[in-house]
Amino acid sequence: MARRLGAVLMAAQRNKCARIAIAGLTAGAIATISACTTGDVFALQPAVDVGSQTAAVPQPDAPQYSGMQRLVPSNPYMTQAAYPRMDEPMSPLEQMPASEIDCRNELKRMGVVYQDVQPIHEGQCGIDFPVKVSAIGSVAMKPAATLTCNMAATFAAWTKNELQPAARWRYFSGVKAIHQGSSYSCRNIAGEGVLSEHGKGNALDVMSIELNNGDDIDVRKPGLFAFRTRGFLNNVRADGCEYFTTVLGPGYNYDHRNHFHFDIKNRKSGYRACR
Known part of the structure; x- marks a missing residue:
């Protein structure tokens, strides 16, 4: 009888320690998360979720500069400057x-x-x-x-x-x-x-x-x-x-x-x- 009571007390003691440890871990985690900024939390996320499809990230529009002409080819049919301009007369x-x-x-x-x-x-x-x-x-x-x-x-x-x-x-x-x-x-x-x-x-x-x-x-x-x-x-x-x-x-x-x-x-x- 005495031995059974001792075993119960020892099990209770272990459960108490486990609850205390869990509580401590929970409190520490809460404190750690509280100390982090929103940016820090997002920075920890992976760039791509492995195993799932990721939507394309929208790219910002190219900046528009007032007063500057957009550079476009003089001949839209030509894609490489090294090719001759067939519409230019010979000198x-x-x-x-x-x-x-x-x-x-x-x-x-x-x-x-x-x-x-x-x-x-x-x-x-x-x-x-x-x-x-x-x-x-x-x-x-x-x-x-x-x-x-x-x-x-x-x-x-x-x-x-x-x-x-x-x-x-x-x-x-x-x-x-x-x-x-x-x-x-x-x-x-x-x-x-x-x-x-x-x-x-x-x-x-x-x-x-x-x-x-x-x-x-x-x-x-x-x-x-x-x-x-x-x-x-x-x-x-x-x-x-x-x-x-x-x-x-x-x-x-x-x-x-x-x-x-x-x-x-x-x-x-x-x-x-x-x-």
Whole structure:
């Protein structure tokens, strides 16, 4: 009997201790939870509930910035910038043959001021790749001359290598401007049914030459005692024959009484007309 009572008391004692421990744990848990903030509680939650489907988290709208343009492709059909724009026209240089590009590089090397202009097609006349020359280095072209690039390069070389040195030697002055009377012009040779080189952009007529010292040299046949002018114009004619296939000037005929005609007509025989 005594042993049974002792066992009961010991069991009761264990139950009491268990209740005390449980109470202590409960109180501690309550105290711990009370000390936590709302954010701390939520931070303990897993990002995804394992074994259950999770709804998509809504993303905030992109911020709108006032005063800033939205960046969009200029062509909505293109997705990669590396691909070419098929709707862009080719540049004039991309359309030109290599010989025309090389010629323009030569113009730049000589300091020729020019611009590419639209192709000219007028019946049998025209220039596929014309240039409009407004100056050769410091020498102005008045008015600007529309020519083939080959004619422009030939005239520029003659101006720099022959005309300028001749003016400095005869007049002790450089050339300020060349006054031209005709560059490209759709017409036949006077009195003939043959297309003029002007109609191809391969010819230029020079009316007068203006010097830096103020002298304006009219190329018409000089007077009997105008020795310096006569010598200068003789240089113009003779030196031009080294560059052009045709040089016609005052004294040749009535049509050329007031200008020098320069052209680069291609003759199969290689003949040069210098008159």
